[in-house]
Amino acid sequence: MFRDVNPKPTKNVFSVDLEDWYQGLEIDMDDWGKYASRIETGLKVLLDLLDAAGVRATFFVLGWQAERSPHLVPDLVARGHEIASHGWSHRFVYQQGPKQFREELRRSLQLLEAQSGQKVLGYRAPFFSITKDALWALDILVEEGVAYDSSVFPTVNYRYGIPNASRAPGFLTTPSGARLFEVPLSTVRVPGMNLPLGGGGYFRMYPYALTRALSRRILEHEDRGLVFYVHPWEFDTEQPRITLPRWLPQWTHYHRLESTVGNTRQLLADFRFVPMREAFAQQLAEAAKR
Numbered sequence: 186m187f188r189d190v191n192p193k194p195t196k197n198v199f200s201v202d203l204e205d206w207y208q209g210l211e212i213d214m215d216d217w218g219k220y221a222s223r224i225e226t227g228l229k230v231l232l233d234l235l236d237a238a239g240v241r242a243t244f245f246v247l248g249w250q251a252e253r254s255p256h257l258v259p260d261l262v263a264r265g266h267e268i269a270s271h272g273w274s275h276r277f278v279y280q281q282g283p284k285q286f287r288e289e290l291r292r293s294l295q296l297l298e299a300q301s302g303q304k305v306l307g308y309r310a311p312f313f314s315i316t317k318d319a320l321w322a323l324d325i326l327v328e329e330g331v332a333y334d335s336s337v338f339p340t341v342n343y344r345y346g347i348p349n350a351s352r353a354p355g356f357l358t359t360p361s362g363a364r365l366f367e368v369p370l371s372t373v374r375v376p377g378m379n380l381p382l383g384g385g386g387y388f389r390m391y392p393y394a395l396t397r398a399l400s401r402r403i404l405e406h407e408d409r410g411l412v413f414y415v416h417p418w419e420f421d422t423e424q425p426r427i428t429l430p431r432w433l434p435q436w437t438h439y440h441r442l443e444s445t446v447g448n449t450r451q452l453l454a455d456f457r458f459v460p461m462r463e464a465f466a467q468q469l470a471e472a473a474k475r
């Protein structure tokens with residue numbers, strides 16, 4: 186169902202999944218009231234880095250957080266960033282089912298458009314959880330007026346991934362036959378697998394020199410831009426350390442948080458980035474005409 190479409194001219198996109206530290210830990214929304222909000226702490230560090238580099242990004246905003254911190258979205262818009270949806274509850278899409286997914290999506294789009302005063306074009310699933318078990322979600326995105334999705338990670342991960350999906354941004358065909366523009370997270374082809382390069386835990390795990398070398402390989406040899414992502418809590422080294430039932434989510438969340446600020450400053454110096462709606466403006470405009 187996925188096919189490559191050459192996205193010339195090459196443009197890198199910097200994206201942020203806007204959520205608080207405990208929301209990314211597989212803790213259910215019903216329990217979020219127990220934890221102290223620290224969204225401002227990491228976000229301030231990140232926004233200062235972006236401002237210093239003159240970079241505007243795409244922010245996939247969690248609806249639950251936007252409702253509780255209503256100043257966040259207007260502030261991001263004033264700084265020139267793009268607002269997109271990260272759903273409402275941060276529950277895995279393949280666990281939500283179609284009814285909850287549609288309700289969450291609709292509620293988040295309404296809130297984010299009211300707060301931003303702009304049409305929201307993009308969506309990214311919590312934990313990139315549009316997998317082969319949740320392809321029905323792509324049809325709901327089209328039906329609810331979303332212009333592009335950035336939920337597919339063409340790799341293998343214990344929480345997400347469609348390993349054989351196209352690695353290039355382009356139009357995909359949904360299960361019911363509709364077209365949707367997909368912006369997959371960056372990967373590098375190595376023998377036997379797609380190595381994730383997109384950001385998050387991989388950005389903290391790899392030495393920065395490796396991230397830079399792999400990024401240049403995509404730009405030079407594949408003629409496509411980088412699709413990069415971070416979370417505000419990755420810029421907050423003082424966040425609470427809690428023990429989770431599963432060790433792997435805990436490890437990926439807390440591993441080398443101290444590396445994020447320096448690595449991001451270097452990345453923003455080495456590569457130019459634009460928001461998604463600008464990088465793919467031509468393709469999205471052509472799709473809107475049909």
Ligand SMILES: [Zn+2]
Nearest residue numbers: 202204311312
């Ligand atoms: Zn998230």
